[in-house]
Amino acid sequence: MDKCYHSEFDVSNNTSKQVLCDINIPTDIVLIGAGIMSATLGIFLKILEPKFTIKIYEKLAKGAQESSNVWNNAGTGHAAFCELNYTKEKEDGSIDIDKAIEISESFEISRQFWAYLVKQKILNNPKSFINNIPHMSIVWGKKNINFLQNRFQKLQNSILFKGMYYSEKHQKINEWAPLIINGRNPNQKIAATYMKTGTDVNFEEITQQILNKLQGYNNVKIYYKNKITKIKKDNNDTWTLSTSNNKHKKIHARYIFIGAGGASLKLLQTTGIKKINKYAGFPVGGQFLVTNNQTIVHKHLAKVYTQSPTNTPPMSAPHMDTRIINGEKMLLFGPFATFNSKFLKYGSWLDLFYSLNRYNLLPLLEAGYDNFKLIKYLINQLMMTKKDKINALKEFYPKAELKDWKLIQAGQRVQIIKKNKNKRASLQFGTELISSSDNTLIALLGASPGASTAASISLEIINKMFQQSTNTTSWNNKLKIIIPSYNQKLDGNEILTNEIRQYVCSILELTNIKINLNDSK
Template sequence: MSNKQGTTDVILIGAGVMSATLGSLLKELQPDWNITVFEKLDKPGEESSNEWNNAGTGHSALCELNYTPEKSDGTIDITKAIKINDQFQLSRQFWSYLVNSNLIENPSDFIMPIPHMSLVEGDKNVNFLKKRFEALSKSPLFEGMEYSDDPETLKEWIPLIMEGRTSSEPIAATKIDSGTDVNFGALTRMLFTHLQNQGVTIHYQHQVKNIKRGNDGSWELKVKNLQNGTVERHHAKFIFLGAGGGSLHLLQKTGIPEGKGIGGFPVSGLFMVCNKPEIVEQHHAKIYGKAKVGAPPMSVPHLDTRYIDNKKSLLFGPFAGFSPKFLKTGSIFDLITSVKMHNIVNMIGAGLKNMALTKYLIQQLLLTKEKRMEELREFIPDAKSEDWDIVVAGQRVQVIEETEAGGKGTLQFGTKVVHAADGSVAGLLGASPGASTAVSIMLELIEKCFPEHLEEWKPKIKEMVPSYDISLKENPELVQEIQASTAEALCLTSELQEV
């Protein structure tokens, strides 16, 4: 056992896109701070951030129908869609700042322009989509969205999907060209290279085994070096738990009251992938459908054009699965060891309230490849089984907690930041829209955890993210300015979209 000791200003646990984003922001705001990163694996971006562990959608509510629910009076609620779009604009601005400042290079290595589309079938769904289109079109954030229920127009937009379609049901789609495909794995690796160049210390194959508060209010971490088995002690004034599904266990180790009562439910995912060029070239869009009645939001089917390692492919899914692991590289005991006296009521409550989800997961687990192909053929009628393979995606741990609206045992589908009252520790829990809104989430974390620095930092934040603290939905001119400038910096111009 080693007696190695280390003291730093900030410790980031987990080398995913969230830690990379927070570290990059803090290095710009406070360059003299010492930052240390601990990652259990041997490289960054290998869990949820990895390009094969997520759909790579730049989530901005352009196509995701679950962000625009229909209210009881028949109107469409676009509140969440506007919020998520606004948040994604912050990410685009920060990435543009890094590119323009020569802190990262070649934005096309992590972000590509791709139309975002929604596709529905049946009278009721077509009516919903038209109302959604009309509601969103009133916002400057969704300028350029098109709607069509004309089969000939749809054949031009989505030839692969329309070819061989024999259903007599009405069909409609929306299309907007300002969507993106984001390789969050590549972005994560680029950001960590940047952080290393800025003097950030990154320890791979180091696992945090325990966290406790010292007498002076700082935090002490017990860290195991997985290469040689030695145990080290590290101290910091601030800790960020950015370990994906592993963050819940770390949060529990801190003992902060804000983490009490919170549980987690892991859901794994599968995608069908096609790499045959003659098929891939027939489709150029991320196209989202509508979840089946009774299915959870995570089950929204979508057919995505992806750019990974400069190669274009198609992904379809997701298909849900179940594993008790909280990380793809986790332990089968993750779920059971996360159950504590303080959260057991919420965990039991979630089980009782979500029988439909349990049934759905069981049905998904029993699906054969041919059954999955049948679902794919609802998108691509002529899809052949031999052209598609199965890829296992990442683990997502959905938050379980007591809420005012849902009571005890409420299963949350979203992203949640939990922080200590004194701001000395914060953890990120949950799933989508996650990485797409990383900059917004980390700026919110900075506000909560470093309030004493905020006034001093605001000018720099505004330099990096010009729309910070501004509601874009009320400023159409600023929306146009930001979308144009970030499209140029990130090489997302209309000329490229037509290529």
């Protein structure tokens, strides 16, 4: 039996005492999955309440091997600078930037959190996990050019997007990203936006560094090769978790966070939480073309996104990205969708079928019927040869050659299918928190932009789970030290935005541009 130090914690007065515990005494919180979300939430809680006992369960041999793995995502620091699906065009032709502002605010919180962790020496060497890579959007065709221009003009109303440039001139775009222009028809009408302060992020590196720090605490235990199989609410307001560990078949916890990626849905279905009955999951995988041919790589320094092709879902938006992985620059292009029934890259072929029940089968069928364009898109993607994929790349990089690129398999995502009240089920593109009625159990469902917004999602979880504590002076003051803009909006606040960005960039060794609302580009 493992010895651990257990804190008997009273959230009503924010006090605790440590006692030697055994396996039958509830852990303060269990985190399921050792990815970016559990690592972020775990270190947040250790900073706020050092005496908390925490157990992390991960079914693989090490952390950050699913969606957080450096090869399983595009590494985009999602700040809504380049991702066109965060700025929807309304029926009247106007551009809705609310989602873009929300995403950008969330990423600013993540950067503040990482800066704090660097100051505390929890994260080391910022260049190992975050680097400036300009973010660009590029479009072609009159309708798309009009959209991008309108989007750019609307974004200029927000301080968060000041410093962005717009151009329809080949010569200027060539300065930003030569590979895009070299070999392109000079008469083709194109338009691009450019944001110098975009970033490339290695979420696996962040996760591993935090997990290594967490393992050093004597009241934190990480169990690898250990799968949680079932969760049940006890009569005494705690939870019992069944595990695959032969030594500890059952454990007890006061609080639970399920951050197990695609496995979260199946675990939620074991909890008895009724609201999960209206949810189903739709698994989608991805592939990327990659080159490390340095002659090519040195001619491109940007993450370049365009719009999803007509009648395809938002997840299909292609992009050509500079990546920095272990200090090496390379280029990545995709994603190309793949489909199988696994909910995790290292999951089971039966995952999709095991997730079906009498409650969510109809929502899944409804979503499939209503999203014929998704089914058609997946079929077309599955039929693509490598040559077809190179031809798709040539829309970005006209001189691309097959010999310079290889295909890699990326991560597996599970898109949420949700049955809304009095409405048919629909496919959701984003993330959502699902909680028990008393908020002692919370799970994260969905995909992008989860990793980039891990800190703001963690704050939301903390405020739900430990509301009484977050209202205390002690926790509130700590949160303001960790996140200097805590409970404040940057959008519309020129002074605060410049202060926060200068502080963050100086610590994370990033480029900063001091801006004001009267700037025009």
